[in-house]
Amino acid sequence: MKPEIKQLRDKLKGLGLNGMIVSNPISIKYLTDLDAEGILIIDPKENLFVTDSRYIESVNNNLTIDSEIVACDRKEMSKYDYEAIFEGLGDIGFEENYVTYANYKKYLEMFQVNLVETEGLIESQRIVKEPEEIEKLKKACEISDKAFEYIIKNIKKGMTEKQIAFELENYMLSNGADGIAFPSIVASGENSSMPHAVPTDRVIKENDIILFDFGAKYQGYHSDCSRTVFVGNIPDEQRKAYDFVLDEQQKIIDNFKEGTNIKAIIRNRETDYSLENIEVMHSFGHGVGLEIHEAPTLNSKVDNVLKKNSIVTVEPGVYFAGKFGIRIEDTCLIEKNQCITLTKIGKTITTINLI
Amino acid sequence: MKPEIKQLRDKLKGLGLNGMIVSNPISIKYLTDLDAEGILIIDPKENLFVTDSRYIESVNNNLTIDSEIVACDRKEMSKYDYEAIFEGLGDIGFEENYVTYANYKKYLEMFQVNLVETEGLIESQRIVKEPEEIEKLKKACEISDKAFEYIIKNIKKGMTEKQIAFELENYMLSNGADGIAFPSIVASGENSSMPHAVPTDRVIKENDIILFDFGAKYQGYHSDCSRTVFVGNIPDEQRKAYDFVLDEQQKIIDNFKEGTNIKAIIRNRETDYSLENIEVMHSFGHGVGLEIHEAPTLNSKVDNVLKKNSIVTVEPGVYFAGKFGIRIEDTCLIEKNQCITLTKIGKTITTINLI
8 A cells, every 4th residue: 555545544543534535636646646537435444446437447557456446447336335335434534625516415425424524634645745756856847947958048039938938848848747837937028027927929039037937747746946037138126126036035945944934934025025115926835746736835824834855836026017027936845954946947147148 | 798708697697696606717718718717706786807916917908898807806805895795695606516615615604695506507508619619629620630640640660659649749739739638648559448548658560550539729729539540451350340430430420410319329329339249438429618528428318409509529439458449539510400520630441651
């Protein structure tokens, strides 16, 4: 049995739950390594994966005796089979943050149990990465780092944001990525002032600022990185803003390690922002792994302590509507005594030449 | 106001609902053309889109006076603002097939209303495509058709399934697609017997069968197409199976038009399958549009009548575990008197040469 399932079973016991219905495909991938639609049923006797005829052959090919997971085609499951699974077991957990209201009602009917909210149990467990998960995340970061190094040397005169994004993504896909982590942001000039800009047909010009936000997906795991670079001259206000953002990012990284109180660190950053009269336009970071955004969130509202072997992004940014924006972001590993950036592209102020 | 919102407002009135909370980003894209996270609130006075600071600038740039949509940053919304929206309005619709159980409870608290299930109201409306939607779907089909024509002329000796899938997707992305419709299936030899195979490192060999299932995404709309081709000799049992599948597909296409009872047509196909002792491994098709799988489903269980200007796939397949599989699929437009395939790649039995 994967350590991830063992751990979940222990936690369910601790909560007084005799079983759980796992519905989120991300949770299923995490617990079983399977890429298939279905529901994973954790009950005292077994781990049962109910899938459908499209997946059953490949699921059976991927499971071994060590998986300790029984797979079955939902066509083989009768109304009575579902009712028998949890019979007499009382409260059963479900994923209230994934299951729709319609499916909640369907499960009640199918399993004839009392469904209990598990308050992000699996999401919390996923915060602390297993060694193999960290290896996959490192590999994803390596791929996106190389793609960025390639792209900033290959921006030709006349290229548009869209073309640059395409080349960047194409490089990742041709160099080991299974997919892109999310649609890349390449935002130039005034477009950079929108934190969530979509690449446009705007042509890169001399004296532009370009904000990149991109990542690679490797065996299900995501990297996430932002860099802001300059073409030609750098106006003083942009240089000043860049130094501010870089300094804020470094302060967070310097303070992050196992046990850090996230709220306190982020509150200090918000104070820095308000002293400069700069609006905080988005969070300072987020967990990353099988999802591009996952627990923990980095904000000043929730009391949250950093855990060893968790992976988070650190991404302060400043945005001046209609003018420009700057963001610097790394994917970082939290260790006992420090925070290590897994994305390793240089952050000193960078001017690129159009070729 | 987009005709899609007007139509929804009329339908809500017909159901005796005074408003609706729209949460699914696909519904929001459909109703507003906006690509942004948030919730769209339809109330008697206005259409209100509550988004966050990451999107507010780009949302405002994309809305015009004709949109008749007010956008606001959720930071500006107080507890009382939310409560005031539907005050005294009674039952309000929500998307029970999208909203999680956790968010259902949150909405109850936020809006202080009685939430009523709308039974796939927007999904049903989306079945009948507007003219601009059909144009976008046609363009997506054109792109994937060209990519397939390219790839079958460019399979080199020694290429793996993964490499072929990459080249196919790369061609679509370089020739007008905004994205791929879904991860492509390129399944060769015995791998083709898994309806949902994932491309592997298996090298294409002489006398292989290759099953392709792929599509392009264009302005949010998806094409979906499957073809099965042969390298070198075609064993008799594979030729016979191919003819069977092609014949079954043609029977469906010949029978599909406005008003067709889907159940009856599919039931006839299931009879053909059982006469040949072949298992039906997946549905014979599905609606396609802003989602790769959307309403209607094509099966023999639900009484469903085809509507004019709906777009569906027609995709019979046969699979012999550990041996081979064959699927032929087109994206089709339902018209008053006929069904037109929008994917137009030839379907006569095809042998390709490795180059």
